[in-house]
Amino acid sequence: MSVGGIMLFKLYCPNCGNEYGINESIWKCSCGNYLNIKVEPDFSFDFKKVKVRSKCLWRYRELIPIEKDENIVSFNEGFTPIVKMRKNIFLKLDYMFPTGSFKDRGATVLISKLKEIGVKSIVEDSSGNAGIAISAYSAAAKIKCSIYVPEIISEEKYMQLKIYGAKVVKIKGTREDVAKEALKEAEKTYYAGHNWNPFFIEGTKTIAYEIFEQIGVPDNIIVPIGGGSLILGIYKGFKELESMGIIDKMPKLCGVQSDVCKPIYYGLLGKEPKDTIKGEVLAEGIAVNKPPRGKEIVKAIKETEGNVITVNNNEIIQGILELGKMGIFAEITSGVVMPALKKANLEEDEVTVAIITGNGLKTVSKLAKILSKYK
Numbered sequence: 001m002s003v004g005g006i007m008l009f010k011l012y013c014p015n016c017g018n019e020y021g022i023n024e025s026i027w028k029c030s031c032g033n034y035l036n037i038k039v040e041p042d043f044s045f046d047f048k049k050v051k052v053r054s055k056c057l058w059r060y061r062e063l064i065p066i067e068k069d070e071n072i073v074s075f076n077e078g079f080t081p082i083v084k085m086r087k088n089i090f091l092k093l094d095y096m097f098p099t100g101s102f103k104d105r106g107a108t109v110l111i112s113k114l115k116e117i118g119v120k121s122i123v124e125d126s127s128g129n130a131g132i133a134i135s136a137y138s139a140a141a142k143i144k145c146s147i148y149v150p151e152i153i154s155e156e157k158y159m160q161l162k163i164y165g166a167k168v169v170k171i172k173g174t175r176e177d178v179a180k181e182a183l184k185e186a187e188k189t190y191y192a193g194h195n196w197n198p199f200f201i202e203g204t205k206t207i208a209y210e211i212f213e214q215i216g217v218p219d220n221i222i223v224p225i226g227g228g229s230l231i232l233g234i235y236k237g238f239k240e241l242e243s244m245g246i247i248d249k250m251p252k253l254c255g256v257q258s259d260v261c262k263p264i265y266y267g268l269l270g271k272e273p274k275d276t277i278k279g280e281v282l283a284e285g286i287a288v289n290k291p292p293r294g295k296e297i298v299k300a301i302k303e304t305e306g307n308v309i310t311v312n313n314n315e316i317i318q319g320i321l322e323l324g325k326m327g328i329f330a331e332i333t334s335g336v337v338m339p340a341l342k343k344a345n346l347e348e349d350e351v352t353v354a355i356i357t358g359n360g361l362k363t364v365s366k367l368a369k370i371l372s373k374y375k
């Protein structure tokens with residue numbers, strides 16, 4: 001039901017169908033599955049309204065499930081630039097955010113919600129950037145936060161977390177081991193894991209609206225996949241535009257994973273995602289060996305007739321160097337989209353957007369150590 005034309009958001013479980021109120025202080029279903037957010041009766045929104053609003057992601061205010069404006073925790077982030085690389089190929093500079101990665105999209109919405117429902121302390125696990133974004137917005141909202149990170153976190157990311165005042169706990173092992181440790185602490189507080197919490201995706205979905213406003217619906221979007229908050233946000237945003245009757249086709253979602261850790265690549269082949277990490281992890285931002293929403297990611301890619309492209313460490317570093325020669329300094333993980341653009345077999349008349357996800361300043365010391373090895 002919509003009240004006075006206002007859409008009603010609900011939490012629901014895609015596994016058992018249980019529904020919960022949007023302001024319940026829960027992060028998973030009683031059946032153990034993650035929750036998603038739906039809107040009733042259906043999305044409807046006069047999109048022309050946003051044109052005159054300020055150029056930040058909160059211009060899509062009505063489509064974001066925060067009830068009261070006073071709860072919004074924001075640095076006026078978003079509406080990042082999109083630049084033409086060459087004919088029909090665009091780069092969305094989604095590292096241009098207050099904390100240096102697109103994760104601010106998710107954090108501004110998630111932390112606003114936590115403020116709205118009165119959460120005072122949280123725990124999150126992250127390879128770095130999500131934790132960083134969540135710490136910064138938590139600091140702004142005066143929410144206490146603990147961030148569990150893998151040992152391989154770059155020095156710059158570790159420092160950034162400390163500066164925002166988070167309690168930082170380094171964990172040995174895989175990304176899944178890090179999540180497990182965080183979940184133990186979460187029993188005493190609120191778990192704000194960005195790969196679990198659906199409010200994070202309500203933030204990342206705004207990138208789809210921005211791309212649509214900037215260049216229309218592209219044929220392909222090339223996007224790195226770790227936990228999948230970005231690709232699922234892109235999917236959700238375009239899906240909403242489609243359900244509102246504003247667009248009539250979906251872009252193909254072309255995910256990129258590194259050879260070292262590629263569960264979604266296996267998932268598309270119909271194999272159980274492998275949970276091993278093989279070799280040196282350079283693309284630390286996408287080394288998620290068991291993404292909780294793995295099946296949902298595979299489904300979104302299949303539905304849009306997209307695919308997953310895998311790239312190796314050498315190609316990633318070459319990608320960073322190529323971006324640098326265009327004046328773009330991206331963090332190591334973001335290098336994956338450059339070789340993917342080459343391997344994607346794009347038709348000349350197809351419009352493609354590749355997402356540059358993190359700022360190069362975040363991985364300077366790691367780059368300095370490995371550059372000679374991969375040249």
Ligand SMILES: *Cc1c(COP(=O)(O)O)cnc(C)c1O
Nearest residue numbers: 129226227228229230285357358
């Ligand atoms: C988190 C991250 C990714 C991957 O995004 P997911 O939403 O986890 O799939 C890619 N690049 C960078 C720099 C990141 O921080």
Ligand SMILES: [Zn+2]
Nearest residue numbers: 013016029031
């Ligand atoms: Zn359930």
